Amino acid sequence: MPPNHPTENQPPLVVFMPSGRRGRVQQGQSLLEAARGLGVEIESICAGRLTCGKCKVQIEAGRFEKHGITSHPDHLSPPTQEELDLLARMSADGCRLSCQAFVQGDVLVFVPEEARGQKQIVRKSATERAIPIDPAVRQVYVEVEQAALGEHRGDWGRLQDALAGQWHLHDLSIDLHALRRLQPALRKGKWRLTVTLWDEREVIEVHPGYREGVYGLAVDVGSTTLAAYLCDLRTGQVLATESAMNPQVKYGEDLMSRISYAMTHADGLKKMHDAIIDALNRLAAAAAKQAGLRARHIHEAVLVGNTTMTHILLGIDPSELGGAPFALARREALDIKARDLGLRLHPAANVHLLPSQAGHVGADNVGVLLAEEPYHQDEITLIADIGTNAEIVLGNREWLYSASSPTGPAFEGAQITFGMRAAPGAIERVRIDPQTLEARFRLIGEERWSDEWQGDPPAQLAAGICGSGIIEAVAEMYLRGVLRPDGRFDPGLQHPRVRWNGRKPAYVIATADQTTTREPILVTQDDVRNIQLAKAALYAGAKLLMNRAGVTQIDRILLAGAFGSYIDPQYAMILGLIPDCDLEKVYAVGNAAGDGARIALLNRGKRGEARRIARRVTYIETAVDPDFQEEFVAALHIPHARDAFPHLDGLLPAPRPVPSRGRRRRRQLN
Amino acid sequence: MPPNHPTENQPPLVVFMPSGRRGRVQQGQSLLEAARGLGVEIESICAGRLTCGKCKVQIEAGRFEKHGITSHPDHLSPPTQEELDLLARMSADGCRLSCQAFVQGDVLVFVPEEARGQKQIVRKSATERAIPIDPAVRQVYVEVEQAALGEHRGDWGRLQDALAGQWHLHDLSIDLHALRRLQPALRKGKWRLTVTLWDEREVIEVHPGYREGVYGLAVDVGSTTLAAYLCDLRTGQVLATESAMNPQVKYGEDLMSRISYAMTHADGLKKMHDAIIDALNRLAAAAAKQAGLRARHIHEAVLVGNTTMTHILLGIDPSELGGAPFALARREALDIKARDLGLRLHPAANVHLLPSQAGHVGADNVGVLLAEEPYHQDEITLIADIGTNAEIVLGNREWLYSASSPTGPAFEGAQITFGMRAAPGAIERVRIDPQTLEARFRLIGEERWSDEWQGDPPAQLAAGICGSGIIEAVAEMYLRGVLRPDGRFDPGLQHPRVRWNGRKPAYVIATADQTTTREPILVTQDDVRNIQLAKAALYAGAKLLMNRAGVTQIDRILLAGAFGSYIDPQYAMILGLIPDCDLEKVYAVGNAAGDGARIALLNRGKRGEARRIARRVTYIETAVDPDFQEEFVAALHIPHARDAFPHLDGLLPAPRPVPSRGRRRRRQLN
Numbered sequence A, B: 001m002p003p004n005h006p007t008e009n010q011p012p013l014v015v016f017m018p019s020g021r022r023g024r025v026q027q028g029q030s031l032l033e034a035a036r037g038l039g040v041e042i043e044s045i046c047a048g049r050l051t052c053g054k055c056k057v058q059i060e061a062g063r064f065e066k067h068g069i070t071s072h073p074d075h076l077s078p079p080t081q082e083e084l085d086l087l088a089r090m091s092a093d094g095c096r097l098s099c100q101a102f103v104q105g106d107v108l109v110f111v112p113e114e115a116r117g118q119k120q121i122v123r124k125s126a127t128e129r130a131i132p133i134d135p136a137v138r139q140v141y142v143e144v145e146q147a148a149l150g151e152h153r154g155d156w157g158r159l160q161d162a163l164a165g166q167w168h169l170h171d172l173s174i175d176l177h178a179l180r181r182l183q184p185a186l187r188k189g190k191w192r193l194t195v196t197l198w199d200e201r202e203v204i205e206v207h208p209g210y211r212e213g214v215y216g217l218a219v220d221v222g223s224t225t226l227a228a229y230l231c232d233l234r235t236g237q238v239l240a241t242e243s244a245m246n247p248q249v250k251y252g253e254d255l256m257s258r259i260s261y262a263m264t265h266a267d268g269l270k271k272m273h274d275a276i277i278d279a280l281n282r283l284a285a286a287a288a289k290q291a292g293l294r295a296r297h298i299h300e301a302v303l304v305g306n307t308t309m310t311h312i313l314l315g316i317d318p319s320e321l322g323g324a325p326f327a328l329a330r331r332e333a334l335d336i337k338a339r340d341l342g343l344r345l346h347p348a349a350n351v352h353l354l355p356s357q358a359g360h361v362g363a364d365n366v367g368v369l370l371a372e373e374p375y376h377q378d379e380i381t382l383i384a385d386i387g388t389n390a391e392i393v394l395g396n397r398e399w400l401y402s403a404s405s406p407t408g409p410a411f412e413g414a415q416i417t418f419g420m421r422a423a424p425g426a427i428e429r430v431r432i433d434p435q436t437l438e439a440r441f442r443l444i445g446e447e448r449w450s451d452e453w454q455g456d457p458p459a460q461l462a463a464g465i466c467g468s469g470i471i472e473a474v475a476e477m478y479l480r481g482v483l484r485p486d487g488r489f490d491p492g493l494q495h496p497r498v499r500w501n502g503r504k505p506a507y508v509i510a511t512a513d514q515t516t517t518r519e520p521i522l523v524t525q526d527d528v529r530n531i532q533l534a535k536a537a538l539y540a541g542a543k544l545l546m547n548r549a550g551v552t553q554i555d556r557i558l559l560a561g562a563f564g565s566y567i568d569p570q571y572a573m574i575l576g577l578i579p580d581c582d583l584e585k586v587y588a589v590g591n592a593a594g595d596g597a598r599i600a601l602l603n604r605g606k607r608g609e610a611r612r613i614a615r616r617v618t619y620i621e622t623a624v625d626p627d628f629q630e631e632f633v634a635a636l637h638i639p640h641a642r643d644a645f646p647h648l649d650g651l652l653p654a655p656r657p658v659p660s661r662g663r664r665r666r667r668q669l670n
Helices: A031-037 A081-089 A155-167 A176-188 A247-251 A255-264 A268-290 A307-313 A318-322 A363-372 A467-479 A525-549 A561-566 A569-575 A592-602 A605-616 A626-636 B031-037 B081-089 B155-167 B176-188 B247-251 B255-264 B268-290 B307-313 B318-322 B363-372 B467-479 B525-549 B561-566 B569-575 B592-602 B605-616 B626-636
Strands: A013-017 A021-024 A056-059 A062-064 A069-071 A107-110 A120-123 A129-132 A137-143 A192-198 A202-208 A215-221 A225-232 A238-245 A298-305 A334-337 A350-353 A381-386 A390-395 A400-405 A426-432 A439-443 A498-501 A504-510 A521-524 A556-560 A586-590 A618-620 B013-017 B021-024 B056-059 B062-064 B069-071 B107-110 B120-123 B129-132 B137-143 B192-198 B202-208 B215-221 B225-232 B238-245 B298-305 B334-337 B350-353 B381-386 B390-395 B400-405 B426-432 B439-443 B498-501 B504-510 B521-524 B556-560 B586-590 B618-620
Touching: A013 A031, A013 A069, A031 A107, A069 A107, A137 A155, A155 A176, A155 A192, A155 A202, A176 A192, A176 A202, A192 A298, A215 A268, A215 A307, A215 A363, A215 A592, A225 A268, A225 A592, A238 A268, A247 A255, A247 A268, A255 A268, A255 A307, A255 A318, A268 A298, A268 A307, A298 A307, A298 A363, A298 A592, A307 A318, A307 A363, A363 A381, A363 A390, A363 A556, A363 A592, A363 A605, A381 A525, A381 A561, A381 A592, A390 A525, A400 A525, A426 A467, A426 A504, A439 A467, A439 A504, A467 A504, A467 A521, A467 A525, A467 A561, A467 A569, A504 A525, A521 A525, A525 A618, A525 A626, A556 A561, A556 A569, A556 A592, A561 A586, A569 A586, A586 A592, A592 A605, B013 B031, B013 B069, B031 B107, B069 B107, B137 B155, B155 B176, B155 B192, B155 B202, B176 B192, B176 B202, B192 B298, B215 B268, B215 B307, B215 B363, B215 B592, B225 B268, B225 B592, B238 B268, B247 B255, B247 B268, B255 B268, B255 B307, B255 B318, B268 B298, B268 B307, B298 B307, B298 B363, B298 B592, B307 B318, B307 B363, B363 B381, B363 B390, B363 B556, B363 B592, B363 B605, B381 B525, B381 B561, B381 B592, B390 B525, B400 B525, B426 B467, B426 B504, B439 B467, B439 B504, B467 B504, B467 B521, B467 B525, B467 B561, B467 B569, B504 B525, B521 B525, B525 B618, B525 B626, B556 B561, B556 B569, B556 B592, B561 B586, B569 B586, B586 B592, B592 B605
Parallel strands: A013 A107, A215 A298, A298 A350, A381 A556, A400 A618, A556 A586, B013 B107, B215 B298, B298 B350, B381 B556, B400 B618, B556 B586
Antiparallel strands: A013 A021, A056 A107, A062 A069, A120 A129, A137 A192, A192 A202, A215 A225, A225 A238, A334 A350, A381 A390, A390 A400, A426 A439, A498 A504, A504 A521, B013 B021, B056 B107, B062 B069, B120 B129, B137 B192, B192 B202, B215 B225, B225 B238, B334 B350, B381 B390, B390 B400, B426 B439, B498 B504, B504 B521
16 A cells, blocks of 8 residues: 555544544544544644644554554654654654644554643542543633734734634633733733633733643641642642641631630631631642742632631631521632732632532532532442531432531540540550450551550650540440440449549550650540540431431441541441441541542532532531431440441440440440 | 592503603502603612612692693502601602502602602713713612521522512622621621622622612823712712822823833832822822712722823833834723722722723723714714823714824923913913014913003912913914914014024013013923924824815814813914814813713713724824824924915914025014
């Protein structure tokens, strides 16, 4: 077959790899056009102006039986010197630019990863899936008609015409920041410009000539912790992760105390607003620095947070969230200039705030939904995002219920006698020997269990007990009979580990020689009580949603949030924190709220999805639900007064009647 | 005919005065609904909630033959106690609220001026006409559904629903400022709210309950003078007028020197931008104070200015306007938050900047067009807005041409030996006796001519000569033969008033005893030269437009700007500043640019008109027009080297050949 001629007088056949898409295309069409015609996305910013080099491809030579094609680089128009020069500068000799290579015969084209359009990030979580990169901020390269006497459009008018003609972008506005830079940029770039667009509707930046780089920041504004992810908006890559304490903690540990601070101090709102804005500015600067950038390179930020956090962040008094009917100022998503909030990002940067669902289920929970997409699953999924408040979602592709439960800060180590945050030195794992009732534990930052320390104690001794530690401690105390199912210490128990201070018993987890303070670390009856209250709130919330949905069994449980990542699902279930479920199907999904923010940052279509989902979820107000109290009381028991846990079969003590309030003899340990 | 019954079993007849609109309406309809059905606009803000009292009307009693109606107040539903109370509070006893009065029989209704919708301002200018009041900012009163448990719209969602249901307002956004005030306002107002809207698309303010008042500021940002008009946006009334010097004057008297300042000083743009923003803030505060308000009550501002002024105002480097091709950064109108410019008006106020036409014809000229509407006239109108630059428009309803001519600051008293601004003590009128060649003059702030001062000189003696004075001086010097048509002093003239300082002759307008400095005030050969250059620039620009349009005669001439208001049309024509025209049809129209800004402030439809007109005008670039130079040279002569002035018949000396350069004997004065 002579080269440079179509197969059997048919139009040339082009096959794109690795997708395998193939088709006959018009003689003389560029490979870029051919690809688009065949639905193969190839990156291109400069639209064929030999500037960006994004569209480079490799042309294979030889007979490819599987594809029924004999391909050769000569079946394309020969490269010009300019193309060769650009490829050489890119160290891509041997490649072709698909915008410059015109089809003259059959070719098999390999599109390298970096040239593929529709880039994706893979979300690794309970459900692995790919999210196409389609951010709200993108760049285009244009050539603008020069200003000339007798033609009065103005530079912005000329740029608008160029964007319409070369990119089919119409009805754009331009931020004052970009307008101020437009004239010098056009002249410095010799009427060639890289334009940064927001949401296909506003020009937010102009650079002379060709210049790449768009960045975004996703932030989870937690009551306690701020977590920021700086992303390259072209690739989706996370360039830097930064976290910091929410400085509002000094105005109140939990949401109610911050609301109360706003209500009781004339400048309370302002102080908390200024504090969070200042913290976000520091976080953005630190993340940018980590990536070798400046905060002003951040072209957009997507924020999530619970409703109190987002109200304060916007400078809106959260008082209404402190009492029924828990009215939000605004439920809808919001786009606002960063500068209007005092955020020092790019001067024209947008801040997108995901929508809320109801007074106590905020944008963070919408983020969790975006990240986990229970609404795309057949399985009935329970998601619990456990912080000072727990937001619970139950649903599948057909229905979705959500609720908020006031778990309180016990799981974060607060209101626990020796409670502390999850930090080095915190007890995070606890085991109690069924025979001896002796405890052993493991610390964050130390590989060995405490019973392996003999003669070689770790540099950092036990400093306290964190959320996952207290859960294991209470669950083990129950399993080994130290606690009765109602959460009270077995009154008949006599053991050196159990201290009876009158009616205030306590169990010694760490002995004095194992701690930094040389005082033992105890779990008191009050601590157990606080954990019971917290776990019952979560369980009752979940149960309420199950009742509403009319389901008795859950297929999957996702534990979100930092706390959720540390706890052992088995202990969570033994404690009765979560309903019965196949333990294999209980997943820790980490900061799903932050992941959701990142997803909305990288894919603007997901913002529409968030809007639809936020309105679709049926929110159940636990605080006023007549069944909640009953469910709550039943859930105070360990694991539960009524509910069975078939998936813990063999792990739990044999079922017994609910114990009476009177004292009982200590049950024999297994 | 029994009262309370429709005429001859027909539905009731309602006649609204003074419009005379009439029609039969449904029994039981409110007068307000009836009015709307008949196309009679009656004001109403509270939509029938007995709050605003705007819709009060008078019901006539008796037989009105002309209207074929027997009217009586009893033909309406009787007033409730609440209606009577509100009318009493408004001192409107005897009136009815049209929203509360339901038609039961024939009535003739008088709608008082204050209750009429579609209020108008009357523009008194060359063409008197009425401009309907339809500002971009308006208020509506709504009742919002209370927040309730189990309903999660959020307050903004509830307000949106109320605005949609009660006012058919959809797709609104809300400024953060208003969002921050929404929750307390709703509760303080018991879920009744006055909402301030911008452009039917954004909520910019919320007030608890019923509260009226929207204000706007129109500002003409001149190179030399800033003029601000504070308007009540409900009535169109100008509540305060304030003017101030443009503080940029210290960086350069004329546009070119300011452009040059921006080009040659790194912080030049910033300094000039900051200066104008600061000045506008002072102006707004002063105007508001004059009206008993604060600047934060100003809900919108409309600004006009020449292109250099608007660029600097926006913080855009004006350098490109300093040289061909005189490229604008942006020609289109602009809406921008006042806060983004550093303007301290209402926190959510919008600033609207009218569009420009071309590099040297700015928003101020578009303002002039809006104010004078030559595009709605049959007569061919020449409009000259004379400042440091002169913008000239020629046209009628079929075509429009514009040009800019660099007249320089001579007309403002600069570059004139004894020149000064139009201020008390300035010579504004000059007469030279044809027989004696003695001069007399009149000062600003003094009624009497100088020859009437004998024995009783005014408190303020002559301090200098302003623009209108120098025009009259030069014209009179020409008329009386002191100057030849080429502008040179008649070389043969010997007179005490004429001082020959070698080749630098001068004429004494005010003698030493008539001046503050005790030195005589002279008009020198250089002064005459500068006036010739300025007037020739204007005339040549006008002539160029006439040539382009193919017209030889102008029907009307409008002189805009402060200078235009002071000059005597006859002297302007004798000098050859303006082309020949019926002197009765030469009008001074004052600050037409500022009036245009006010019109766009009060009627948002006019902004669309401005946009269309700005694009329709054909701009002629005088600087590069090959004919300009020739026209300019011919126009240097007084009044002109070629053109005839039939309307000055008998006023000018007989036509003579252009004098040679050689010395001539002094011509006999008439």
